[in-house]
Amino acid sequence: MSEEITLAHGAGGRLMEELIEQVIAANITNKNAGGVGLEALDDGASLSVGDYEIVIATDAHTVSPLFFPGGDIGKLAVYGTANDVAVMGAKPLAIASALVIEEGLPKEELEKVIKSMDAAARECGVAIVTGDTKVVERGKLDKLVVTTTGVGIAEKGRVITDAGVEPGDVIIITGTIGDHGTALLAFREGFEFETTLESDVAHVWPAVERALRVGGIKAMKDPTRGGVASALNEWATKAKVGIVIRESDLPIREEVLSACELLGIDPLSVGNEGKALIAVKREKAQDVLSAVRSTKVGKNAAIIGEVTSEHPKKVVLETEIGGKRILDWPLADPVPRIC
Numbered sequence: 001m002s003e004e005i006t007l008a009h010g011a012g013g014r015l016m017e018e019l020i021e022q023v024i025a026a027n028i029t030n031k032n033a034g035g036v037g038l039e040a041l042d043d044g045a046s047l048s049v050g051d052y053e054i055v056i057a058t059d060a061h062t063v064s065p066l067f068f069p070g071g072d073i074g075k076l077a078v079y080g081t082a083n084d085v086a087v088m089g090a091k092p093l094a095i096a097s098a099l100v101i102e103e104g105l106p107k108e109e110l111e112k113v114i115k116s117m118d119a120a121a122r123e124c125g126v127a128i129v130t131g132d133t134k135v136v137e138r139g140k141l142d143k144l145v146v147t148t149t150g151v152g153i154a155e156k157g158r159v160i161t162d163a164g165v166e167p168g169d170v171i172i173i174t175g176t177i178g179d180h181g182t183a184l185l186a187f188r189e190g191f192e193f194e195t196t197l198e199s200d201v202a203h204v205w206p207a208v209e210r211a212l213r214v215g216g217i218k219a220m221k222d223p224t225r226g227g228v229a230s231a232l233n234e235w236a237t238k239a240k241v242g243i244v245i246r247e248s249d250l251p252i253r254e255e256v257l258s259a260c261e262l263l264g265i266d267p268l269s270v271g272n273e274g275k276a277l278i279a280v281k282r283e284k285a286q287d288v289l290s291a292v293r294s295t296k297v298g299k300n301a302a303i304i305g306e307v308t309s310e311h312p313k314k315v316v317l318e319t320e321i322g323g324k325r326i327l328d329w330p331l332a333d334p335v336p337r338i339c
């Protein structure tokens with residue numbers, strides 16, 4: 001690992017995993033409060049309280065620019081954190097929000113962000129219950145960082161972790177792949193595409209809740225930084241299983257594909273902000289797919305592959321022309337500061 005932290009260390013790929021494991025998690029001695037702890041390096045953690053488990057997840061949002069096609073930092077801060085709680089199998093209930101503001105930020109912009117957070121929280125049915133506000137000198141921060149912590153609740157024993165995937169399970173994605181990162185990159189670079197690329201930033205709980213009601217859910221993850229490639233590699237590594245996905249079954253919008261081609265990036269390595277990957281028992285897969293598709297956020301859901309006992313810890317992509325290639329961990333998300 002290099003001596004200094006680079007942008008790539010925050011970009012959701014292998015370098016970030018290494019930084020978290022070797023520098024952060026390695027230096028924290030007490031990682032577990034009686035549930036899922038930091039040692040699991042999952043979307044969030046849990047604490048058992050009576051017949052329930054309290055799920056907690058936290059995210060710092062540093063997206064640039066603050067406002068982008070399809071969303072803004074406020075929406076991202078609420079949905080991003082609520083989604084991490086949701087994919088642990090818990091209903092999001094409340095959010096705490098810490099703002100670090102750069103001196104000089106127009107009050108009007110801050111108000112716009114807060115109103116956007118409020119609208120997103122209302123849609124998620126979560127309350128923004130506490131927070132903190134700090135201001136730093138001009139030039140010491142890029143406008144605004146919003147850190148949100150989400151709390152949710154699940155029945156005891158019902159928390160869903162990454163390590164739950166098993167050979168035979170079927171993998172579902174709740175919608176199209178690559179929209180958020182591609183939209184941000186195209187917008188930032190000032191590329192003008194004929195079609196409008198938009199972030200997919202949205203609340204996944206409605207789709208997740210329907211899936212949980214059907215049952216047979218083994219693992220869930222929101223493929224944010226590092227995209228689907230990172231998320232599936234995390235599953236394969238943690239559960240020591242192989243994963244196969246089929247290129248022809250991947251739901252990717254035409255405009256995202258062409259933009260990715262033009263920008264030279266892989267949509268599978270690009271962050272999503274309104275999607276969940278769901279691993280489900282084979283016999284429940286069709287019912288879960290229908291349940292997810294019946295929701296607005298999950299209407300483009302698809303079965304994209306399965307879990308296998310072959311090639312443990314590796315993700316294999318079956319290409320459209322019938323070939324196979326390893327879908328490796330991206331070194332980093334090709335688009336920095338997208339969330």
Ligand code: MG
Nearest residue numbers: 043084221222
């Ligand atoms: Mg997550």
